[in-house]
Amino acid sequence: MILFTESSFTFRGQWRRLREGSGQALCPYKPPHVGPFALLPSLPDLENLDISWNDVIGGNLHVFTQQMHLVSKLKILRLGSCRLTAEDVRALGEALRVLPELEELNLSWNSKVGGNLPLILQTLQEGSKIQTLELVDCMLTSEDGVFVGQLLPRLQNLEVLDLSINRNISGSLNSIAHGLKSTSNLKVLKLHSCGLSQRSVKLLDAAFRYLCELRTLDLSCNKELGGGFEDTAGLATLEHLEGLDLHQCSLTADDMLSLTPVIPLLSSLQELDLSANKEMGSSSENLLSRLRFLPALKSLIISNCALESETFTALAEASIHLPALKIVNLSWNKCIGGNLKLLLEMLKHSMSLQVLRLSSCSLVTEDMALLASVIQTGHLTRLQKLDLSYNDSICEAGWTIFCQNLWLLKELTELDISLRPSTFRKCGQWFRHLLSAVTKLPKITEIGMKRWLLSASQEEELQGFDQDQRSSIHFDHGGFQ
Numbered sequence: 001m002i003l004f005t006e007s008s009f010t011f012r013g014q015w016r017r018l019r020e021g022s023g024q025a026l027c028p029y030k031p032p033h034v035g036p037f038a039l040l041p042s043l044p045d046l047e048n049l050d051i052s053w054n055d056v057i058g059g060n061l062h063v064f065t066q067q068m069h070l071v072s073k074l075k076i077l078r079l080g081s082c083r084l085t086a087e088d089v090r091a092l093g094e095a096l097r098v099l100p101e102l103e104e105l106n107l108s109w110n111s112k113v114g115g116n117l118p119l120i121l122q123t124l125q126e127g128s129k130i131q132t133l134e135l136v137d138c139m140l141t142s143e144d145g146v147f148v149g150q151l152l153p154r155l156q157n158l159e160v161l162d163l164s165i166n167r168n169i170s171g172s173l174n175s176i177a178h179g180l181k182s183t184s185n186l187k188v189l190k191l192h193s194c195g196l197s198q199r200s201v202k203l204l205d206a207a208f209r210y211l212c213e214l215r216t217l218d219l220s221c222n223k224e225l226g227g228g229f230e231d232t233a234g235l236a237t238l239e240h241l242e243g244l245d246l247h248q249c250s251l252t253a254d255d256m257l258s259l260t261p262v263i264p265l266l267s268s269l270q271e272l273d274l275s276a277n278k279e280m281g282s283s284s285e286n287l288l289s290r291l292r293f294l295p296a297l298k299s300l301i302i303s304n305c306a307l308e309s310e311t312f313t314a315l316a317e318a319s320i321h322l323p324a325l326k327i328v329n330l331s332w333n334k335c336i337g338g339n340l341k342l343l344l345e346m347l348k349h350s351m352s353l354q355v356l357r358l359s360s361c362s363l364v365t366e367d368m369a370l371l372a373s374v375i376q377t378g379h380l381t382r383l384q385k386l387d388l389s390y391n392d393s394i395c396e397a398g399w400t401i402f403c404q405n406l407w408l409l410k411e412l413t414e415l416d417i418s419l420r421p422s423t424f425r426k427c428g429q430w431f432r433h434l435l436s437a438v439t440k441l442p443k444i445t446e447i448g449m450k451r452w453l454l455s456a457s458q459e460e461e462l463q464g465f466d467q468d469q470r471s472s473i474h475f476d477h478g479g480f481q
Helices: 036-042 086-098 117-121 142-154 167-180 198-208 253-259 285-293 309-319 340-349 365-376 396-408 430-438 456-469
Strands: 002-004 008-011 048-050 076-078 104-106 132-134 160-162 188-190 216-218 243-245 271-273 299-301 327-329 355-357 385-387 414-416 446-449 474-477
Touching: 086 117, 117 142, 142 167, 167 198, 253 285, 285 309, 309 340, 340 365, 365 396, 396 430, 430 456
Parallel strands: 008 048, 048 076, 076 104, 104 132, 132 160, 160 188, 188 216, 216 243, 243 271, 271 299, 299 327, 327 355, 355 385, 385 414, 414 446, 446 474
Antiparallel strands: 002 008
């Protein structure tokens, strides 16, 4: 992708483009010394430079850094996944001295940054204008983590810090948490998959009291966090928090007990992800019941939590009080099968609902009849994505009544009714109703039907449909019998 203006230059992935020739080996599109770097002298007002995902920059960054003084107004520099070498890292550190206006730096997915972070960022001084620092999957070491902790007090303007997928920094979280206490303007903190432990929760919670502007907190995929949420008084002070991601954190019953009085206090919360925490199934009834006190909630993801009848009932009753919901994902909770009626009021009153995912929920024909009735009575009119995949218990009648009413979802763009990987079934007569409905859905582009097998006559119907519609609708089905 190339986007070019006097102040912005995006050249993402272009140097990896390969030319094809008959019988010829593939070769790089352009060497960097004749690439976009040659344009830098003519761009003194350049503010935004994004050259991410260009592998051949690795080992050649000096071509750019030697000209860095020519673009001293640069505010945004993105070098994600460029295979930077140790030499590149050192050169970049020196070059940053001549970029006093820099506000955003992204070095994500460059493994050589790990162990060399001070060489890059040691030139950042008190009063630095850096607002966004992204170091995702850089193989940062524990020593790098200590350096980050020491650096943070200098970055008074920092608003976004992403250290995700750096598992070795967990050993230096004490330093990082101490540094966070000096970043009062921080709005986004992402520590996804950083090897955090129970002790990490306590260290971070002490820092949360100083992060009064925090809007997004991502602690997901830290499986050792489970059992560490005994004292979350700091979390409760994040009154402006809009997004909280704790998925796959092995939350325990004690964690649920501790979080129950805290999460409802986050009155600005718009996005909540608690998925893949299976102990929630039997211990989250009180917490889920209190979600009713989060009226701004727009996205609720509680997939694969082994919900039980009581916890699902509590969630269903609370959801009635969440009119702003746009995204609901309850996939992989088997208790929903045969009990979708508990969500009836939520489905009726969620006028903003755009995404509904009920994959692998053991849905049965009665559930499909109920869903069809909700659609038929004029609800779910804003639904854009509907995932009903891996519900192999639905019989012919269930799919038929659903497909007969599908045409009423005028905003629908994606539908997935795929079967499980181990299951293959023949499409019934409902397939004809599906095709008929799709002709009346102006925005539909993707229909997932993996492992549904079409008969010869249905194959002809589909081919005729493709010819008649001349559309870009993609039917991903299981093939022909």
